[in-house]
Amino acid sequence: MGTNVRSDEELAASLEGDFTSEYADVNGVRLHYVTGGRGEPLFLLPGWPETWWEYRKVMPVLAERYRVVAVDIRGMGGSSRPEAGYEKKSMAADIRALAEHLGYERINIAGHGIGAMVAFAYAANHEAATKRLAIINTTHIDDSYQQFRLMPKPEDPGPHRWWLAFNIVPGFPEKALAGRYRVMVDYMLGLSLVNPDAVLPADRDVYAHAYDTPEAIRSSQAWFQAYQQDIDDFRGYGKLSVPVLGLAYGGFFDYMNRVLPACGSDVRVVEVKNTRNYMVEEQPETVAAELSAFFG
Incomplete structure (x- = not known):
């Protein structure tokens, strides 16, 4: 990995527009976020193994219409890594506290991966504080996750999500990956990028650097280790009344188009072409256009 x-301050300043790297102590955690633009607040929550930098290609476009707030969720990047609080319901409370800290009663919110689960939990638990919700290539974890095979059959469709089990093993991943997390970053991106050059080596270094310490790996594992509680919480959520947009690639589109509409009363799912999991970085023009059209 590059030394x-x-x-984060330099990265924020490198974006077109007036973006700044800031911190807030809220809900027992120190959250790092990058903000810029004017208009209604639009919070962007990243996925694993990324940081707020995942949204670098769409932030300048979105900032022309919104006050963009890209957040390192609890345990990620520049945010602190407390011992507990990694249930998505608790992490949603972090975002609610940050929104209040910034003076926002209602926000638009979008998330990818782990961040999508937090964004969904935000809308489910703080519906009056949610204007619109966008979910990128992930649904909130539910009972179906417990049906994934440890040993897949040859006919099982890929990808084999071995990293879900890997990340709930206590104590081992940080020993295996501390100081060499670029291996995991490259593996995950290699699995899901149609165009590998959509995430350049310098960007991969940003992600690897953010996850490279034992403490950073421990806190990222905690997102996965909270999954059972997240499933239990999800069972208690009613249908969302706020408008919901789902963005999904071809291999996941059919699943999301079946599952997400059951979670809300006003749901639309859009297929994004020529990409897989990391569409924010691989198809930023499409993602920015869909989000702008949806958030209005």
Whole structure:
């Protein structure tokens, strides 16, 4: 991994527009976020193994219409790594506290991966504080996750999600990956990028640097280790009344188009072409256009 990884302040300043890297102490956690633009608040929550930097290609476009707030969720990047609180319902409370800290009663919110689960939990638990919700290529974890095979059959459709089990093993991943997390970053991106150059080596270094310490790996594991509680919480959520947009690639579109509409009363799912999991970085023009059209 490169030794000259730029700081969050330098990364924020490198974006077109007036973006700043900031921190807030809320709900027992210190959250790092990058903000810029004017208009209604639009919070962006990243996935694993990424940081707020995942949204670098869409933030300048979205900032022309919204006050963009890209957040490192609890345990990620520049945010703190407390011992507990990694249930998505608790992490949603972090975002609610940050929104209040910034003076926002209602926000638009979008998330990818783990961040999508937090964004969904935000809308489910703080519906009056949610204007619209966008879910990118992930649904909130439910009982179906417990049906994934440890040993897949040859006919089982890929990908084999071995990392879900890997990340709930206590104590081992940080021993295996500390100081060499670029291996995991490259593996996950290699699995899901149609165009590998959509995430350049310098960007991969940013992600690897953010996850490279034992503490960073421990806190990222905690997102996965909370999954059973997340499933239990999800069972208690009613249908969302806020408008919901789902963005999914071809291999996941059919599943999301079946599952997400059952979660809300106003749901639309859009297929994004020529991409897989990391569509925010691989198809930023499409993602920015869909989000802008949806959030209005």
